[in-house]
Amino acid sequence: MKTIEEALPLLKRIMKLISLTLGEECEVVLHDWSKGYEQSIIAIENGHVTNREIGDCGSNLGLEVMRGTIKDGDRFNYVTKTSLGKTLKSSTTYLCNDEGEPLGALCINIDITNFMNFRKSFEALVGTEVMNQAEVPFDNIEFHAQDVSQLTDYLIAQGLELVNKPVSQMTKDDKLTIIKYLDEKGTFLITKSGDKVCQFLNISKFTLYNYLDTIRGDREDKKSEKA
Secondary structure (H helix, E strand, O other): OOOOHHHHHHHHHHHHHHHHHHOOOEEEEEEEHHHOHHHOEEEEEOHHHOOOOOOOOOOHHHHHHHHOOOOOOOEEEEEEEEOOOOEEEEEEEEEEOOOOOEEEEEEEEEEOHHHHHHHHHHHHHHOOOOOOHHHOOHHHOEEEOOOHHHHHHHHHHHHHHHHOOOHHHOOHHHHHHHHHHHHHOOHHHOOOHHHHHHHHHOOOHHHHHHHHHHHHHHHHHHHHHHO
């Protein structure tokens, strides 16, 4: 396969098969990164699950694969969250060309919010400990945004949690930590994300580029040391 477009009729049939078999609480999404991450969704079934539609963006985890931070990023039966607070059981497989380069992704998201609420009530009733969602590391949770602005805000908020102090009290190292996290998560692949990061961290574009040069230079130095 050279492009997702050439396999689109078959992929759409598979998506319809999955959604009709698993029901209306199962969303099936096809992403084509050649369209730009800001509008990567080219086909979707049961989009009401995440309130997304054709032309909307991908999630934070897809950005990491596109960025190259994560290799062989297929994941199955993991927990995700929507912008409206739903809990989903998700699986994602990345679609590659003949050279093994990722072109996009096929994703399944099943709304299990009601099941999770029932589980908590049941476990409270029988006296067992309820598993807290906070036990899942925050940067391992996939977030389904409805647009890239919302996705950028989410990633910045996650980065701020790493430092956990007001911007006015942050040191240069604190800001480097946040920018390194955002870079690894692929945030700067989003158009105009740099403007938002500068605004949140109260730095200039010039400073942001200098920080990125420092971070990426250190990363390359470490690779050279290991080689």
